[in-house]
Amino acid sequence: MNKRGEIIIVDDDIDDLDILEEIYSMLPFENKLVLFHDGEEVYSYLKDPEAYPFLIISDINMPRMNGFELRDKVLSDAEISGKIIPFVFISTSADRTMMKKYCRKSFHGYFEKKSDITEMTNMMERIIGYWKDGIPSD
Template sequence: MKMHRDILIIEDDEDDREILKEIFRDLGYKNNLVFFSDSTQVVEYLRRPDIHPFIIISDINMPKLGGFELRDTILNEEILMDKDIPYIFISNAQDEKSIKEANKLHIQGFIQKGDDYARYKEKIKNLVDYWRENINTFKSKKTS
């Protein structure tokens, strides 16, 4: 079942990766977490025919290839777009320009990182639970 597939997390900051590892460990989801500190490696990974992640959680501000550029690449490459993977941004930025840009890229969520661990954990839980419950409904509406 898709809800137990890998969760891809693209985050260049080591401290933020550790926080996300801790959050997912605390939440107890059975999904394997696949971390990328270099966003340029994600496209090649996703091109593999055996790779079908549950969701992608991506930072926006990263060196080499930012989150917006990565999402745009996925949307413009048919083999990647056809995998139909929910794409969620996590970022410290919550400015109107970033949110508008994210929405233009047809994302399925935008979470602000925070200093409040309990609140950040709650946001991640809500996100994963939403997709676990609605992934099949979302897909069937897209194909209708």
């Protein structure tokens, strides 16, 4: 795990990305923030051997490649999965049937997007802080 690597946020909603970027700027972390609009962009980025991010925070409901499909591709790619990148979902909603199916697979958390900026800021700080403090780095 590369605790100094980028934090990737992927969300097809431009407004949500703007809010998450603003929230991150208020947090005490120094990791570079990299924003993407869909899972295919993230997967292409992760295929680069130089890409070794710290954390992926992904929306679930996105066109082209949803968050679950992105996570499946990350897990099935030996080079990417070998980098041990925590993968957390953050979404306004998730279909219960889909969640049950994917809870059997490997991901590292699901959090519901908050409508209150303070709650959202606290949630993002807890998510990032957990991975910063909880796991030894490479």
